[in-house]
Amino acid sequence: MREKKSSNKKGLRENRxxxxxxxxxxxxxxxxxxxxxxxxxxxKKEEDRQKRMGKTSTxxxxxxxxxxxxSVSIKPIVxxxxxxxxxxxxYMLIEYGPILGISLNGEYQIxxxxxxxxxxxxxxxxxSYNSQLLVYxxxxxxxxxxxxxxxxxxxxxxxxxxxIITSExxxxxxxxxxxxxxxxxxxxxxxxxxxxGTIQNLYLDEKGNFVVEYSSPGFKKILGVYxxxxxxxxxxxxxxxxxxxxxxxxxxxxxxxxxxxSDSLTIGVSVKxxxxxKSKDNIEDIAKLENSMLYDLxxxxxxxxxxxxSKIVKYNMKSKKLDTVRNYDTDQLSFVLLSKSYYATLQSxxxxxxxxxxxxxxxxxTKIAVQKINNLPKVIKNSGLLTYIINQNELQVMNKWGxxxxxxxxxxxxxxxxIFNNEKSVALIYSNKIYILTI
Numbered sequence: 039m040r041e042k043k044s045s046n047k048k049g050l051r052e053n054r055x056x057x058x059x060x061x062x063x064x065x066x067x068x069x070x071x072x073x074x075x076x077x078x079x080x081x082k083k084e085e086d087r088q089k090r091m092g093k094t095s096t097x098x099x100x101x102x103x104x105x106x107x108x109s110v111s112i113k114p115i116v117x118x119x120x121x122x123x124x125x126x127x128x129y130m131l132i133e134y135g136p137i138l139g140i141s142l143n144g145e146y147q148i149x150x151x152x153x154x155x156x157x158x159x160x161x162x163x164x165x166s167y168n169s170q171l172l173v174y175x176x177x178x179x180x181x182x183x184x185x186x187x188x189x190x191x192x193x194x195x196x197x198x199x200x201x202i203i204t205s206e207x208x209x210x211x212x213x214x215x216x217x218x219x220x221x222x223x224x225x226x227x228x229x230x231x232x233x234x235g236t237i238q239n240l241y242l243d244e245k246g247n248f249v250v251e252y253s254s255p256g257f258k259k260i261l262g263v264y265x266x267x268x269x270x271x272x273x274x275x276x277x278x279x280x281x282x283x284x285x286x287x288x289x290x291x292x293x294x295x296x297x298x299x300s301d302s303l304t305i306g307v308s309v310k311x312x313x314x315x316k317s318k319d320n321i322e323d324i325a326k327l328e329n330s331m332l333y334d335l336x337x338x339x340x341x342x343x344x345x346x347x348s349k350i351v352k353y354n355m356k357s358k359k360l361d362t363v364r365n366y367d368t369d370q371l372s373f374v375l376l377s378k379s380y381y382a383t384l385q386s387x388x389x390x391x392x393x394x395x396x397x398x399x400x401x402x403x404t405k406i407a408v409q410k411i412n413n414l415p416k417v418i419k420n421s422g423l424l425t426y427i428i429n430q431n432e433l434q435v436m437n438k439w440g441x442x443x444x445x446x447x448x449x450x451x452x453x454x455x456x457i458f459n460n461e462k463s464v465a466l467i468y469s470n471k472i473y474i475l476t477i
Contacts, residue, residue: 136443136462136477146444146475152186154472164467166421166458167204168224171465171474174202179211181225184463184476190225206244208266212237221246221266231268235260239281247271247290251281263290263314274312274321282307283335291315294342296332307332309342309353325353325360336376343381343401345374350381352401363401375420380406380438382420396425398438407440421457426464428455433466435477444477 156162156175163174170189171182177197181190194200194211201212209222214237221229223246235254242248246266253259258278263271263286271290277297284295291314299306309325327346334345342353343363350363366374366383372394373384380400387393387410394414398406417428424443427434428451435444452466452473463476 146446146477148446148448148466148473148475152474154182154186154474156470156472158469161199163200163202164454164456164465164472165202165204166456167209168207169459171456171458171463171472172202172204172209173472174200182474184459184474186474192227195220201240203240203242203248205242208242208244208246210240210242210248212240214238217252219248219250221248221268223266228266229268231264233262239284241284241286243286243290245289247286249284249286249290249293251284261293261295261312263293265290272314272317272320276310276321279308282332285335285337287337294335294337296335296344299326299328304329305331307344307346309344311355324355324358327351334374334376336378338378338401341401343376345376345381350374363403364399372414373418375418375425377420377422377438382425384415384418396427396436396440398440406438409436409440409442416451417455419455419457421461424457424461426455426457428452433464433475435464446475 154173156173159175161175163172165172167181169183173180173182177194179190179192179194179202180188182188196213196218198213198215201210201214203210203212207224211220211222212218217233217235217237219229219231219233219237219240220227221231228246233250233252235252237250237252238259239251240248241251248264248266250262250264251259252262257275259276261274261276263273265271274293279297279300282296282298284293286293293312293314294309295312296307296309299308307327307330308323309327311322311324313320313322325342327344331347332344333347336343340354340356342355344351344353348368349365351360352363353360363381364383366385370385371383372386373382375382375384380398382396382398384394384396387395394411396409396411400406411427411434413429415427415429417426419426423438425436425438427436428448430451431448433444433446433448434442436442448466450468452468454467456465456467457463458465459476463474466473466475
C-alpha cells in the first residue's frame with residue numbers, strides 16, 4: 039500500500055512538473071512573440087528615425103522648405119484671385135451699373151460746370167466720336183470728354199463745308215469740292231488723300247476701312263474701297279441709282295448696300311452685295327423690295343435687318359430667305375429704332391389715345407419690355423442698351439429692359455441730343471450752349 043501511494047505521489051509530481059514546463063514554455067513563447075513585436079516596432083521606429091537622421095541636413099531642410107513653399111505659394115494665388123474678383127466687380131459696376139440705374143456720379147442735373155458755350159450756325163455738326171463729343175463750328179473741330187474737358191482743337195487746313203463721318207475711334211473729314219479726305223485715328227490725323235473724281239458720299243467702318251462713292255469721266259458711279267492707310271483694295275462699278283444705305287462688313291471684304299429702284303414705275307429698293315475677293319462679276323442682287331421705302335438698315339450676324347415704310351424685314355445671307363419680322367400700322371407708329379441685337383418701337387396706346395407705348399423686341403419676335411409714357415417725345419434716340427427721350431420739359435433715360443433709370447426736369451427742351459461715352463453721357467444741344475450729363 040505504501041509503495042502504491044508512493045508511486046501515485048511520484049506521478050502527481052511528474053504531472054505538475056510537466057504542466058509547469060508547458061506553462062513556462064508557453065510564457066517563454068508569448069514573451070518571445072511580444073519581444074519580436076516590440077523589436078519590429080523598435081526597428082520600424084529606428085528605421086524612420088534613421089531615415090530622418092540619415093538624411094543630410096540639406097535634404098531635411100529642402101524637404102521642410104518644399105512644404106513651406108507649398109503652403110506659402112497658395113496664399114498669393116488666393117490673394118490674386120480675390121483682387122481679380124474685386125477689380126472685375128468694380129469694372130462691371132462702373133461700366134454697366136449706370137445702365138441698370140446704379141450711378142456713381144451723384145446728382146443727375148444741369149449745371150454751369152457741365153456747360154459749353156457755342157455760337158451756333160446752320161452748318162454746325164454734332165456727333166459722337168471715340169467716346170467723346172464732337173463739335174464742328176466755324177471751320178474748327180473740337181472734342182470734349184464727359185467732364186467737359188476739350189481734348190482736340192483742329193482747324194481745317196482750307197475753307198470748305200465738310201462732311202464728317204465717324205465710326206468708333208476713326209473719323210473722316212471730306213471736302214467734296216476738291217476730293218480731299220482727312221482720316222483720323224483718335225486725336226491723330228493718319229491720312230491725307232485725294233480722290234480723282236467727284237465725291238458723293240463716304241462710308242466708314244470701325245477698323246478704319248472706308249468706301250468712297252464717287253464719279254469720274256466715263257463712270258457715273260464708282261465704289262472705291264480703301265484701308266486706313268489709303269491703299270485702294272478694289273473698285274466696283276454700279277448703276278447710277280441713289281444709294282440709301284451702305285454697310286462695310288468682313289473687314290471690307292464684303293459690302294452690303296441698298297439702292298432706290300427706278301427700273302419700274304413703282305417705288306422699290308434693291309439690296310446688293312459686293313464680294314471683294316472676286317476680281318470679276320463681284321456684284322450680286324440679293325433682294326428686291328417692291329412698293330417699299332427703306333428707312334434704316336443694320337447687320338445682325340448673317341441677317342440684314344431693314345426698316346421699311348410698313349414693316350421690318352430680315353434677309354438671311356446664308357439661307358437667302360426673306361422673312362417679315364413685324365408689320366405695323368403707320369398711323370399708330372411714330373418711331374422705329376434699330377440696335378444691333380433688338381429694335382424699339384414707339385406707338386400710340388390703343389387703350390388710351392393720350393398715352394404712348396415703347397416696346398423693345400428681339401429680331402426673332404421675342405418681346406423684351408413694354409413701357410408706357412405720357413407724351414409724344416420731341417426727340418428719341420437709341421444707343422445700344424439705352425434710349426434717351428426728350429419731352430417738352432423732361433429728359434428720360436430708359437434701358438433695354440423698359441426701366442426708366444433717369445428722369446430730369448428741363449426748363450427748355452434742346453433742339454438735339456448726342457449720346458456718347460459708351461452711351462453713359464448725353465449732350466443737350468441748344469442754340470448758344472451745350473450741357474453734358476453723365477448717368
